[in-house]
Amino acid sequence: MDDINDFQSYTENPMLKENKNRVYELYSVPCFEVRHPEIVTGSEIGSTKVLVKKDDVLISKINPHLNRVWRVPQFTEHRMIASSEWVIIRNSRLNPQYLVYVLQSNYFLNKMLSNTSGVGGSLTRAKPYEVKKYELPIPPLNEQSRIVSKIEELFSTLDQMEQNLI
Numbered sequence: 001m002d003d004i005n006d007f008q009s010y011t012e013n014p015m016l017k018e019n020k021n022r023v024y025e026l027y028s029v030p031c032f033e034v035r036h037p038e039i040v041t042g043s044e045i046g047s048t049k050v051l052v053k054k055d056d057v058l059i060s061k062i063n064p065h066l067n068r069v070w071r072v073p074q075f076t077e078h079r080m081i082a083s084s085e086w087v088i089i090r091n092s093r094l095n096p097q098y099l100v101y102v103l104q105s106n107y108f109l110n111k112m113l114s115n116t117s118g119v120g121g122s123l124t125r126a127k128p129y130e131v132k133k134y135e136l137p138i139p140p141l142n143e144q145s146r147i148v149s150k151i152e153e154l155f156s157t158l159d160q161m162e163q164n165l166i
Helices: 029-034 096-103 106-114 141-165
Strands: 023-027 038-041 049-051 057-060 069-071 079-082 086-089 116-119 123-126
Touching: 057 096, 069 096, 096 106, 096 141, 106 116
Parallel strands: 023 079
Antiparallel strands: 023 038, 049 079, 057 069, 057 086, 116 123
């Protein structure tokens, strides 16, 4: 994974005087469930964050068994930041949605679960230095797009079937 990751970590301290009134689009682990970042001012944030960009892919380090993988969608024009509880993947030459599907797969989840630290299911963390070593299947870009289209077609079919049951 490290070979495909172009992400360079740049941090921002929202608590600095010049950032206290700045509005941020904050990608935190608690926001994952609603799939929408918090829109907050720097004065509402309690620690330094990592700058992210649209289409970055975030993998939660905390409690990896919950399989939280999030593609940064960019909801606003505000500066986008993320908590340090994410492993961030950036690669403009790959289909970001393909990466999401691969990173949500049982293959990847089992790898994450095999390299955790901490006690018990609710207090475990993935080890980023181990995550960087994982091999990922990376077909040509056109094949990535075809796979994404097929998966989305199947999800759409499932959604329609679910609606017909209600």
